[in-house]
Amino acid sequence: MNLRGVAAIYRFEMARWRRTLWQSLVAPVITTALYFLVFGSAIGSRMSDMAGIDYGSFIVPGLILLSVLTQSISNASFGIYFPKFTGTIYEILSAPLSPFETVSAYVGAAATKSVILALVTLLTATLFVDVEVQHPALMLLFLVLIALGFCLLGFFIGLLANNFEQLQFVPLLVVTPLTFLGGVFYSVSALAEPWRTVTLVNPIIYLVSGYRWTFYGVADVPLGASILGMMLTILVPLAAITWIFRTGYKLKN
Amino acid sequence: MNVLEIENLRKVYAGGFEALKGIDLTIRKGEIFALLGPNGAGKTSLISIVCGIVTKSGGTVRVHGHDIESDYRAAREHVGLVPQELTTDAFETVWDTVRFTRGLFGKPGDDAYLEDLLKRLTLWDKRKSRMMELSGGMKRRVMIAKALSHEPDILFLDEPTAGVDVELRRDMWELVRSLRSGGTTIILTTHYIDEAEEMADRVGVIRKGEIVALGEKDELMRRMGRKTLKIFLETPLNAIPPSLSDWDVHLDDDGSTLCYDFDGHAEESGIPRLMRRLDESDIAWKDLTTRQSSLEDIFVTLVNEEKQA
Numbered sequence: 208m209n210l211r212g213v214a215a216i217y218r219f220e221m222a223r224w225r226r227t228l229w230q231s232l233v234a235p236v237i238t239t240a241l242y243f244l245v246f247g248s249a250i251g252s253r254m255s256d257m258a259g260i261d262y263g264s265f266i267v268p269g270l271i272l273l274s275v276l277t278q279s280i281s282n283a284s285f286g287i288y289f290p291k292f293t294g295t296i297y298e299i300l301s302a303p304l305s306p307f308e309t310v311s312a313y314v315g316a317a318a319t320k321s322v323i324l325a326l327v328t329l330l331t332a333t334l335f336v337d338v339e340v341q342h343p344a345l346m347l348l349f350l351v352l353i354a355l356g357f358c359l360l361g362f363f364i365g366l367l368a369n370n371f372e373q374l375q376f377v378p379l380l381v382v383t384p385l386t387f388l389g390g391v392f393y394s395v396s397a398l399a400e401p402w403r404t405v406t407l408v409n410p411i412i413y414l415v416s417g418y419r420w421t422f423y424g425v426a427d428v429p430l431g432a433s434i435l436g437m438m439l440t441i442l443v444p445l446a447a448i449t450w451i452f453r454t455g456y457k458l459k460n
Numbered sequence: 461m462n463v464l465e466i467e468n469l470r471k472v473y474a475g476g477f478e479a480l481k482g483i484d485l486t487i488r489k490g491e492i493f494a495l496l497g498p499n500g501a502g503k504t505s506l507i508s509i510v511c512g513i514v515t516k517s518g519g520t521v522r523v524h525g526h527d528i529e530s531d532y533r534a535a536r537e538h539v540g541l542v543p544q545e546l547t548t549d550a551f552e553t554v555w556d557t558v559r560f561t562r563g564l565f566g567k568p569g570d571d572a573y574l575e576d577l578l579k580r581l582t583l584w585d586k587r588k589s590r591m592m593e594l595s596g597g598m599k600r601r602v603m604i605a606k607a608l609s610h611e612p613d614i615l616f617l618d619e620p621t622a623g624v625d626v627e628l629r630r631d632m633w634e635l636v637r638s639l640r641s642g643g644t645t646i647i648l649t650t651h652y653i654d655e656a657e658e659m660a661d662r663v664g665v666i667r668k669g670e671i672v673a674l675g676e677k678d679e680l681m682r683r684m685g686r687k688t689l690k691i692f693l694e695t696p697l698n699a700i701p702p703s704l705s706d707w708d709v710h711l712d713d714d715g716s717t718l719c720y721d722f723d724g725h726a727e728e729s730g731i732p733r734l735m736r737r738l739d740e741s742d743i744a745w746k747d748l749t750t751r752q753s754s755l756e757d758i759f760v761t762l763v764n765e766e767k768q769a
């Protein structure tokens with residue numbers, strides 16, 4: 208193991224994040240705070256409870272995930288795309304690092320940022336609405352798993368992307384809509400058929416439901432399905448990345 | 461001892477273009493090897509494969525006996541690379557970026573070594589500057605510092621003096637020599653024949669993915685290096701006088717220059733006899749020069765031979 212090499216990339220990525228703390232942490236937290244303000248405090252007070260939980264509180268886990276999912280993809284995809292774009296990737300490729308080590312360093316750094324972002328967002332939420340965390344350890348575990356999964360997905364996108372538009376495409380046009388439709392703002396049981404069933408095709412439902420369960424103990428889908436969803440979120444992009452490194456596709460011609 | 465062994469190395473790029481067509485090359489410990497060739501010959505492709513940046517399509521490459529694929533960690537630890545393009549992280553400081561590379565290669569921090577390295581490259585005063593604040597020449601020196609940060613014993617310099625002014629070029633040559641005397645093996649690519657001629661112990665000429673000449677620089681020059689004696693005449697001649705038919709001479713510049721091609725390394729050049737014969741034939745001259753054919757001539761000859769073939 209080249210742990211020093213992994214640490215070098217990890218530190219480099221975290222330093223880059225600190226340099227742009229405004230856009231990488233402060234901005235997303237402010238955006239989410241605005242949701243709490245509008246949907247939680249302002250509109251929420253006129254909404255009926257959702258699954259027996261005060262509406263403002265109900266949306267907190269989903270909104271945290273919304274920003275974790277998009278930021279994980281942005282951070283991780285940018286982290287690997289940028290050296291490809293500037294050409295400094297040559298150094299990473301020529302270093303005695305295994306693909307696993309390289310991925311661990313980039314994805315580890317991106318996931319760290321996402322987890323910090325989530326916790327800061329959670330703290331911010333408590334300023335606006337009442338939040339309860341029934342299973343704190345599982346809340347953290349699920350958060351880490353989901354962040355890892357989407358950072359892996361982001362890394363995969365960054366490896367494939369040929370330009371900045373392609374980097375933006377998935378988080379903006381796929382993940383954000385799916386998250387909005389993924390039970391962030393409502394409980395699946397509040398939907399009428401056929402939408403209640405159709406919604407279950409959306410993989411993000413499973414993540415949001417499981418994560419919300421760690422807060423309030425209520426879920427739209429069985430907990431097992433959520434855990435399976437988290438595993439797949441990690442395994443699918445991991446397999447894709449492994450394939451890219453095996454073949455050198457797009458990276459080493 | 462060989463530090464690098466390349467056998468039948470082939471590269472076909474994704475589009476189907478064959479950039480390397482079975483390269484065989486061995487590099488000896490402690491030498492300066494110049495890889496010479498026109499644009500698109502495959503120099504960067506070759507280096508990129510050895511350094512792990514591009515995957516090979518066939519053949520084997522061993523660094524200190526370690527296969528670059530099955531034993532890549534051991535192989536890569538020995539190698540430092542200064543790429544052709546200046547690619548740096550604009551916001552990083554010189555000191556951070558050099559330390560970063562050392563870390564990437566798994567070496568424990570050694571600030572004393574890095575300080576000494578930056579001083580040798582006259583970058584110490586700039587250690588706190590960010591990359592974007594440096595001139596092109598300084599950036600290139602930072603790239604060299606990065607390549608040497610993990611104390612490799614083989615250094616690849618891909619066109620180290622492209623776009624560099626004369627003074628910096630001299631500095632670069634000086635630096636390369638001092639690295640070599642410290643035991644580093646150096647492989648450099650260049651378009652500049654004089655650079656290879658000035659620096660290299662051995663030269664390889666690559667063209668369209670094939671090595672077309674390879675040898676000791678001196679040996680290569682001796683093998684192909686003919687000399688030419690030019691005699692500038694007082695009065696132009698219309699034709700070669702019969703009295704000079706023993707020599708391989710021809711006229712140039714409308715008959716005002718008499719040229720004699722000879723083997724610079726032969727026992728007998730034939731020059732003293734030629735000069736006596738000129739005197740005897742009453743052919744007056746005002747000046748003369750001799751010129752050794754350079755690698756450039758050799759190169760042009762090789763490339764032309766290829767074209768005709």
Ligand SMILES: Nc1ncnc2c1ncn2[C@@H]1O[C@H](COP(=O)(O)OP(=O)(O)OP(=O)(O)O)[C@@H](O)[C@H]1O
Pocket residue numbers: 460473474475477479497498499500501502503504505506544
């Ligand atoms: N990624 C790539 N995909 C397809 N073809 C490539 C790629 N990289 C290089 N080539 C082609 O391979 C050939 C050799 O390129 P290479 O960069 O190795 O040449 P070079 O000798 O370094 O040239 P130069 O002196 O211009 O740097 C060229 O024809 C080039 O167009």
Ligand SMILES: [Mg+2]
Pocket residue numbers: 503504505544618
């Ligand atoms: Mg090149």
